[in-house]
Amino acid sequence: MIEAVMLWNEPNNKSHWDFQLDPEWTRFADMVKCAADAIAAANPRLPRVLGGISPIDAGFMANMKGQGVLDAVDAVAVHGFPLDWNHWQIHEWPAKLDEIRAVTDRPLWVSEVGVSTFGAEEVQDWGLQRTAELLIGRAPRIHWYSLFDLPRAWPATTRHREAEGSSYYRHFYMGLVREDGTEKPAYRTFRRFAPAMGLCQWFHFRDHRLDEAVARMKDLGVTHLRTGLSWADSYRDGALDWFDRQMEALADFDVTVTFCFTPEHRGIEPHHTSPPQVKEEFARFCADMVHRYAPARSLTAAAAD
Structure with a gap:
């Protein structure tokens, strides 16, 4: 079932929100408030989480x-990758959480944390263990990123190969499972930390890995999953059929579903990081998805059970 909705992803990262078009994030703020109101109207019991920020x-x-x-x-979230992209060390995680808690009393989630195997698979295995030591008990939700390596034939969505150099390629090695389907050492290690640690796994449109993901997450003992439904994808042919398939497959997990990515023809500029021309259109997409996959009556019935 859907346990929460997340509004956008890494809004303070230029690869996910074009802050040259919105330098003070006023458009973003208005969009999120509008969407949050629409979600509350659709299902007032459904928790709303501000999209995880990166950097912290x-x-x-x-x-x-x-x-x-x-x-x-109802909650805020952060993303952290100190062994790959951030300019701080892994042992600083508690201090990084404290920095945000000094600003807000909202519950603080870690909705993405991970380590690539770009340099060595042993680094990921150690990083997973150290991350678990530092974060379990300090955040109500921790989502490890991710289950699968990104296939090399696919682009890393929202990333820029030419500008990022080797940093770009780290995106392809964040999984516990290699592209060929074999398990990395950290896969076995992860079992020790589930279900206290969940997973974040993005699924591409008509992703062939969906059924394998469900089987592997159950094998690992995962109960909490973060994934996304793309506003941009909603304009593709067969979008609702795919969304239905995805959400039905994930029904046994407590899912935090992230709404993000501007359709090119609905942005101020034609790309998925652009602020939308009309904020109410994003809000309508969010409300429609809540009505479809987390209607108020379903949560009420679940609470009664």
Whole structure:
């Protein structure tokens, strides 16, 4: 079942939100507040989470607080990759959480944390163990990123190969399972930390890995999953059929579903990181997905059970 909805993904990262078009994030703030209201109208019991920020930046969170965004959500989230992209060390995780807690009293989730095997698979295995030691018990939700390596034939969505150099290729090695379907050492290690640690796994449109993902997550003892439903994908032929298939397959997990990615023809500029031309259109997509996959009566019935 859907246990929460997340509004956008890494909004303070230029690869996910074009802040040249929105330098103070005022458009983003208005969009999130509008969407949060629409979700609350569709299902007032469904928790709303501000999209996980990357980098972890208390200044950005203070900006969101000042614009009233934190009043519209039930939790906030952060993403951290200190062994790959961040400019801080892994042992600083507790301090990084404290930086955000100094700004808001909202529950703080870690909705993406991971280690690539770009350099060595042993680094990921050690990083997983150290991350679990540092975060379990300090955040109500921890989602390890990710289950699968990204197939090399696919682009890393929202990333820029030419500008990022070797940092770009780390995106392809974040999984516990290699592209050929074999398990990395950290796969076995992960069993020790589930279900306290969940997974974040993005599924591409008509992703052939969906059924294998379900089987592997059950094998690992995962109960909490974070994934996404793309507003941009909703304009593809057969979009609702795919969304139905995805959500039905994931029904046995407590799913945090992330709504993000602007359709090219609905953005101020024609790309998926652009602010939308009309914020109410994103809000309508969010509400429609909640009505379809997390209607108010389903959560009420579940609570009664």
